[in-house]
Amino acid sequence: MVEFKIMSYKVEQTVYDVGINFSTQEAQVTEQKVLCVGEKALFVSGIDAVWGTKTEGTLYLINKDQFIPEKVFSSNTHSVWTDDKDKAKYYAKQMNDILKLRSQFSKTA
Structure with missing residues (x-):
């Protein structure tokens, strides 16, 4: 059985969307503002990291x-969300490192 921690997020809090931008094929971090807090999900608004467009959506705990x-290695897009800016930067760096490695493999193949 999986137990969920009660959501301790607040409206207007910033969370971070990290994803491989479809156009640039580089990982980026974008800010999302919490609009509504549920028991297991957040409804947020901000710039989508993958598509680069303003969007509203649901983030599940x-x-x-x-x-x-x-x-990241096997697809063109991947995204993750977090409430920690340092983790977001770490995820973006890891994604970009994997993309560089994948590019090197494709050049040698």
């Missing part, structure tokens, strides 16, 4: 900090 390096 179960997906927080779910950075999966294998997905």
Whole structure:
């Protein structure tokens, strides 16, 4: 059984969307503002890291900090959200490092 921690987020709090931008193919960090807090999800507004457009969406607590390096290596887009700016920067750096490695592999293949 999975237990969920009660959401301690507040309206107007900043969370971070980290993703591989579809146009630039580089990872970037964008800020999202919390509009509404639920038991297991946040409704947020901000610039989407993958598409680079203003958007509103739902972030689920179960997906927080779910950075999966294998997905970065095997797909064109991957995103993760976090409430920690330092973690967001770390995830973006890791994504960009993996993208560089993937590019090197494709050049040698």
